[in-house]
Amino acid sequence: MQKQVRLMAAGDIWLQTGRNRHPFREVRHLLQDKDLLFGNLETALSETGERAQKHHVIASPPEAARYLVDAGFDLLSVANNHSVDLGAEGLNNTLRTLESRGILPIGASASPNRQKPIILEKNGIAIGFAGYTTGRTALSGGASVNRLIEEDIVADIASLAGKCDHIAVSLHWGTEMAYYPSPRQIDLAHRLIDAGATLILGHHSHTMQAIECYHSGLIAYSLGMFQFDPNWPHNLSQEAFILSVDLQEGGVVGKHEVIPLTVDDDFVPRPAEEIRSEEIRAFIAEISKPVAGGGITWARWFEEIAPAYMTMNLESYRYRIRERGLLPLLEMGVWLCTPFCLKCYGGLIRRSLRPLPVQERRAPRKDAGN
Incomplete structure (x- = not known):
C-alpha cells in the first residue's frame, strides 16, 4: 500500500470567543481524520510585553493553548502581523507556550536569526515546513520573525532538497479583504513550486481565495478565517473552509478536498449545512478559474x-x-x-x-x- 499523509490546513485562529465557548468544539470531529493539522495562529499567547502602536492588537492568555491541543494542532505558523503585537517578550512567550504543549511553531525564532525550515516525518513520509510574512516585523530583545523574501525562501527550499518528500511553505501575504491574489502573488507562488515546493498555504486576507493545481504542486492562496470574528474589522461573509490534502511519497500531491464551514457570531466554526456547503465549494471553484486561467491582470x-x-x-x-x-x-x-x-x-x-x-x-x- 502506498504511503500517504493527510495534511489538514486551517486559516486564521484568534482563540477568543463569545460567551467563553470552546473555539473548536463544533469542528473537532472533522479534524480526527488528519495525520497533521496546520493553522495560522493570529494572536500572541502572552499577558505581558510591549503593546504595539496599532489599531488592532490581538493577544490571548497562554492557557488558551489548551484549545489548540484539544483540536489536535501539530504545527502553527506564527509568521504574521499579530505575532509581535506584544513585542519580543510576547513572541517568546508564544513560542515557549506552543512548544511546551507539543505544538511546533514555524516562521519565528527566539533569537535574532530567522528560523530555518523544520522537517516532520509521518507515516514514513518526510515533510519540510517553513513560514514567512510580509510587513514590518523588526524586533529588539532576541526574537525574530521570518520575512517574506523570495531569495530566502528559495534558499530554504534548496536546503531541504533530497531530505523530504514534500516541502510546504506558509505565506502570510496579500491584501486584506481581497478575494483574489495579485499577479505578483501568483507569479511568486508559481516560482516557489518550480523551485521545489509542493504545497503553498496562504493566509492574511481574511477571505477565501483560489486553490490552484500548478505543475506538481498545490497552491491555496488564502485559507481564510477559521476561528475569528467574522464581522471584524468589516462585515465579511461567515463562510470558511478546511483544506485536506493527501501527500504521497515521492512528492506526489494526491486528492485534495475543501471542507466548508460557517463561523457563528461567537466566532466558533461549524460544518456548513448541505446547501451552504455546495455554495461554498462552488464559490471557491468560481474564483479559482481566473487565477488558474491567467485572467487576473493588474x-x-x-x-x-x-x-x-x-x-x-x-x-x-x-x-x-x-x-x-x-x-x-x-x-x-x-x-x-x-x-x-x-x-x-x-x-x-x-x-x-x-x-x-x-x-x-x-x-x-x-x-x-x-
Missing part, C-alpha cells in the same frame, strides 16, 4: 481590491489621527497620493462601469440560530 486586481483596501486603510488612519493627532493626518495625505492609491482610484472607476464581481453577487448571510 487592472482587474485593482478593480477587485480597491474598495476594501481604501476602507481598511482609512479606518486605520482615523484611529491613528484620534490617538496621535497631526502627524498621521499628514501621513494619510501622502498615502492618498501614492501610485498604489492612484491605481485604486482607477479601479474604482472601472468597477463602477461593469457588473458586480463574483463575491458581491453572493451576499453574506447568517446561519439560522447564530
